[in-house]
Amino acid sequence: MILTMLLMLKLCTEVRVANELNLKRRVFAAADNKDEARAPPRRSYLDLDPQHFWHWDSFGDYVQCVLAFTGVAGCVTYLSIDSALFVESLGFLAVLTEAMLGMPQLCRNHRHQSTEGMSIKMVLMWTSGDTFKTAYFLLNGAPLQFSACGLLQVLVDLAILGQAYVFTRHPLKPAPHAAHPASAKAL
Known part of the structure; x- marks a missing residue:
């Protein structure tokens, strides 16, 4: 990879x-x-x-x-x-980084007031995968940082889907650009 x-x-x-x-x-x-x-x-x-x-x-x-x-x-x-605090902090930063992968897409959508060029199917796949992963963490008693970051990731995915709904149903202004790069999470 x-x-x-x-x-x-x-x-x-x-x-x-x-x-x-x-x-x-x-x-x-x-x-x-x-x-x-x-x-x-x-x-x-x-x-x-x-x-x-x-x-x-x-x-x-x-x-x-x-x-x-x-x-x-x-x-x-x-x-x-050998430092438990270091190892726990490093692990938390790793799962938090993964949880925030959708944030650039969320911010870009907000900045442009548009989800043009973004694949709703892709975001639905993110959401389903993140939901199953979070459910696994919750059902198997994973450490709190896994469940919390999983929930954060699902919330970011749902916010992106919400933007797609709002911007396609009630466009606030036309998009100021013609083409959009692939989403940040997909990269």
């Missing part, structure tokens, strides 16, 4: 950089004086600029960042593995 995600990230980076290069060429061609139009500086993860975090120009920057994060997280985990 990690390898697939890295390959998708490589493809996305190549497409984005190619699109930016085409835009730069058009800007340079339109400029009367090429000295006036300057290419923006290359963005690297080593710049540590929070404004451009995860918007780097090279796939190698993403790989370096993932490897650095994995190394630091691995060392911290190795040194703290």
